Amino acid sequence: MMDGSSGTVLIVDDMPGNLALLSDTLSEANYRVLVATDGQSALEQIQYIKPDIILLDVIMPGIDGFETCRRLKASPDTEAIPVLFMTGLSELDDLLRGFGEGALDYIVKPIRPAEMLARIEVHVSQNRNLRRAERLLAEGQFSALAIDDSGRINWLTPTGAVWLSEYTGRDNQIGNIRTGDFLPEKLLSWFQIWRDHATAEDYDQQQILADGFSVNISACEQPGQYLLQVQRSESGTNWNVQTLRKKLKLTPREAEILMWIGRGKTNKEIGIILDSSPRTINKHLEHIFEKLGVSTRSAAVAMAFNDIGG
8 A cells, every 4th residue: 555554444334332343453453444334324435435345234224234235346436345244143144145245255243353354454465466467457468358168258358359359350340349249250260160179288378370360278267268368470470490499499300399389289280290209299398398498388489489579
């Protein structure tokens, strides 16, 4: 935080005793504390100051905690703020409803200060890291998108939309590619073929597309979900053995293998091209990784792009 504090916490509770205990505990831990005694005043206060986290009582007069949380999560301005419910043991059965409204965690009353501070610290830290990553992706040149098994876009960076538009020749329609759409037809057809024939070796390595573009595909934790990074690959498609040997100090065979990796070929395919076994190709790959100081195929390709010009 700019003022040196641990963060800003908004406490929403109608009990003066609870507010005093929570406020004192958080202040001593170097948090900036905001206070509201009901849901409506909390919603109004947040319009002026956005806290890093909200401690929200479940039972309050007027707008209760559930409705307050629902309204927070319904607004783009406040949906990303973590909400922790404060609830008594007798109200635990209602927590499923709270999670359904968007709450991230809960604290059981009577409040134990050490537990509360530990939970707040974890969630504030995680949320800051997430927001930082989102800003870097939104403001940077990382052209990434997530899709499901059918090719529908679940998430993409602004630069990802630009690259998709360029790849499909739709530069004047960049805004038309957005979350919820399917991949553009040309890329969707390619993905469906890749999906139906992909093996474990085909993940996390560069796949060459047409028109000077390439894509890296990674599997997400959730089955049937994929992360794609689309990029230009004009230089990669024009790599030659002599250039790779000279720039990266590789043997002729190692240079050949790296060239074919840069063109999206698997170990099996490279073995067929070079009339060699996949095991031998893998042994050469180990030598390539050692010389380049990397541990993955995609990292080797990235280094070649950087050194040769990608």
